[in-house]
Amino acid sequence: MKKYQVDENGFFGKFGGAYVPEILYKCVTDLQNAYRPIMESEEFKSEYESLLKDYVGRPSPLYYAKRMSEKYGCRLYLKREDLNHTGAHKINNTVGQILLARKMGKTRVIAETGAGQHGVATATVCALMNMECEIFMGQTDVQRQHTNVERMRMLGARVHPVTTGNMTLSDACSAAIRDWCCHPENTYYLVGSTMGPHPYPDIVAKMQSVISQELKWQLKEKIGRDYPDYLIACIGGGSNAAGTIYHYIDDDRVKIVLAEAGGKGVDTPYTAATIHCGTEGIIHGARTLVMQTDDGQIEQAFTISAGLDYPGIGPMHADLARKGREKVLAINDDEAIYAGYELTRLEGIIPAIESAHALATLKKLTFKPEDVVVLTVSGRGDKDVETYLKNKAMAKEYGKF
Numbered sequence: 001m002k003k004y005q006v007d008e009n010g011f012f013g014k015f016g017g018a019y020v021p022e023i024l025y026k027c028v029t030d031l032q033n034a035y036r037p038i039m040e041s042e043e044f045k046s047e048y049e050s051l052l053k054d055y056v057g058r059p060s061p062l063y064y065a066k067r068m069s070e071k072y073g074c075r076l077y078l079k080r081e082d083l084n085h086t087g088a089h090k091i092n093n094t095v096g097q098i099l100l101a102r103k104m105g106k107t108r109v110i111a112e113t114g115a116g117q118h119g120v121a122t123a124t125v126c127a128l129m130n131m132e133c134e135i136f137m138g139q140t141d142v143q144r145q146h147t148n149v150e151r152m153r154m155l156g157a158r159v160h161p162v163t164t165g166n167m168t169l170s171d172a173c174s175a176a177i178r179d180w181c182c183h184p185e186n187t188y189y190l191v192g193s194t195m196g197p198h199p200y201p202d203i204v205a206k207m208q209s210v211i212s213q214e215l216k217w218q219l220k221e222k223i224g225r226d227y228p229d230y231l232i233a234c235i236g237g238g239s240n241a242a243g244t245i246y247h248y249i250d251d252d253r254v255k256i257v258l259a260e261a262g263g264k265g266v267d268t269p270y271t272a273a274t275i276h277c278g279t280e281g282i283i284h285g286a287r288t289l290v291m292q293t294d295d296g297q298i299e300q301a302f303t304i305s306a307g308l309d310y311p312g313i314g315p316m317h318a319d320l321a322r323k324g325r326e327k328v329l330a331i332n333d334d335e336a337i338y339a340g341y342e343l344t345r346l347e348g349i350i351p352a353i354e355s356a357h358a359l360a361t362l363k364k365l366t367f368k369p370e371d372v373v374v375l376t377v378s379g380r381g382d383k384d385v386e387t388y389l390k391n392k393a394m395a396k397e398y399g400k401f
């Protein structure tokens with residue numbers, strides 16, 4: 001069977017590629033040539049595996065959610081990425097890429113961040129590896145996510161507030177790329193999701209693929225077969241979703257359902273649902289689906305969830321969604337808030353508001369009682385408690401809590 005993967009030019013179908021300014025050609029080509037041999041080397045693998053185990057805390061548990069299963073009439077298992085060090089799946093990727101950066105002889109690391117989760121995960125591994133760390137973050141997000149800014153600074157990173165554009169994630173990405181252009185020799189750009197120019201979407205998907213690699217043996221242990229009937233994840237840039245589905249993309253027995261952020265609704269201007277509302281274009285070095293005006297200006301994304309607030313989508317998902325391999329649902333703010341409260345009250349797990357989008361799809365799907373559903377809880381909700389409380393009225397509309 002032919003395995004689904006990126007082609008030699010960095011494309012997934014017609015999406016992907018590396019659209020970068022000339023000054024970055026060498027950087028990007030060096031990385032394209034270096035990443036596979038490094039990631040396939042025994043030295044990398046053993047260092048990576050040992051950090052995942054002892055530093056991140058993997059394998060993350062696969063938890064049978066009994067009360068939620070009863071409620072939705074299926075056998076629901078939660079993949080607990082929320083229990084990782086720093087509270088989300090993002091650390092799987094930063095731990096791997098920092099090893100890659102070191103092997104490539106880079107001494108300075110830059111990264112973009114929206115909510116600050118990727119910034120914290122990057123600052124964390126830079127502290128661990130004694131690397132210089134500079135984080136680009138929109139001024140709006142610096143104010144909204146102050147605790148994460150303090151965490152990054154405590155970890156030794158320099159945080160640069162970005163004051164161009166809407167001063168959010170998309171502008172932080174652009175600022176990071178500009179910095180990279182000025183320091184191409186010594187700097188490693190540590191991208192936080194399955195986005196950006198080739199090879200980043202492939203690197204990040206491979207780093208996160210540990211999620212589905214564990215699912216194989218965990219399911220075998222728990223249900224006697226190594227595949228589920230459904231895989232569900234939320235999708236911002238697409239990294240936790242890519243990791244969740246990676247080893248099942250070619251397996252037609254497995255249905256894939258992803259949740260993107262509908263914001264106030266896909267029929268309003270206040271949405272981040274790129275797969276529903278986007279059109280083909282180029283954003284941050286890749287051809288993909290983009291929310292843009294008719295004349296190609298990038299539009300601002302809106303959602304209650306800072307981690308899903310991106311007007312693009314990873315090229316792999318643009319391709320898989322357009323080909324029908326992924327079913328993508330847009331989940332609105334109120335539906336996510338409700339789903340977050342529901343998991344909290346039924347299972348005692350407060351999910352990140354991003355992950356709550358994935359949970360909200362359960363209501364919209366029809367299961368058979370024997371269906372095995374695996375849903376990735378991408379992160380924990382400690383960072384979102386204020387948002388949940390402030391917007392509790394949204395969940396009340398559904399007559400609960």
Ligand SMILES: *Cc1c(COP(=O)(O)O)cnc(C)c1O
Pocket residue numbers: 088089090117118192193194234235236237238239240241307308352354355378379380
């Ligand atoms: C950043 C983040 C996301 C969205 O990013 P992906 O690359 O789409 O996974 C989802 N959940 C949590 C908890 C996050 O921190």
